[in-house]
């Protein structure tokens with residue numbers, strides 16, 4: 001076939017294809033759980049005084065009609081609570097619901113609207129137990145929908161744009177807040193009253209501007225399909241019980257003993273400095289370790305990471321160090337590790353690899 005005719009045919013076909021590609025939008029499901037993004041205050045000047053978890057998911061979506069230009073967006077009301085009240089029951093139920101949605105061939109991505117207080121825990125948990133390359137984006141807001149310069153609508157728009165973007169596939173669970181794209185593994189709520197609340201000591205993975213993500217790094221740690229944990233293997237509505245004791249001066253051993261009596265399987269010690277444990281507490285912690293309560297050394301200091309066998313003889317005591325995980329994430333990872341076994345060396349491996 002003469003080359004000129006072939007070129008014309010090729011051009012015609014490519015022009016025809018453009019309109020179809022414009023309408024082949026991805027399908028994104030917004031799973032609402034409550035929080036400030038669904039909050040309402042008494043007046044537009046109440047940016048911090050409001051009631052969380054009031055606005056239903058369809059009203060959230062209707063308030064940002066522009067999201068329908070990004071993807072075919074539908075909403076599901078999974079919960080309607082403030083995130084500080086989420087227990088294992090709600091967390092496991094949410095993870096199972098997200099897992100079921102992502103198994104559907106006509107679902108291309110999921111956005112979860114969530115309170116910011118424990119947003120990092122939910123995102124981290126999903127990062128560890130959902131085996132899918134499809135984007136999971138967790139989003140919240142620091143101001144209620146009724147406030148002047150509410151941050152929720154743009155955060156939601158950006159989260160849908162991210163969940164609909166092919167470049168977000170396989171990057172683990174992502175947190176979209178204040179134009180920043182964070183890895184669920186290391187993001188944390190660093191400021192409790194400003195819109196730039198979320199931070200990571202290792203930096204954001206990228207940023208999203210006017211609906212387009214720009215990537216600059218990605219996590220090298222195990223997550224999603226490379227994780228040994230799977231929501232489908234976790235039965236019931238509770239994880240092994242793990243609690244946190246916050247380190248300070250002049251502590252009492254009673255908190256540790258009370259948790260042990262309550263049946264915890266591990267205690268995360270949010271120690272001072274590099275996860276230090278006061279000398280007068282060591283006998284109690286070692287006694288509990290002997291009784292089968294795993295001791296995990298984290299730190300109350302927000303940046304850095306806990307070194308093994310530095311000031312504390314972890315090998316000698318059989319303790320685990322939480323590496324760079326903050327106490328609340330160490331608690332979740334320890335609970336998941338305990339679903340696999342109680343061996344301290346195995347638990348420590350998990351803390352190095354995830």
Ligand code: DGL
Nearest residue numbers: 035036082083115116117
């Ligand atoms: N009650 C808090 C929560 O649901 C409000 C904080 C927020 O969502 O920004 O996490």
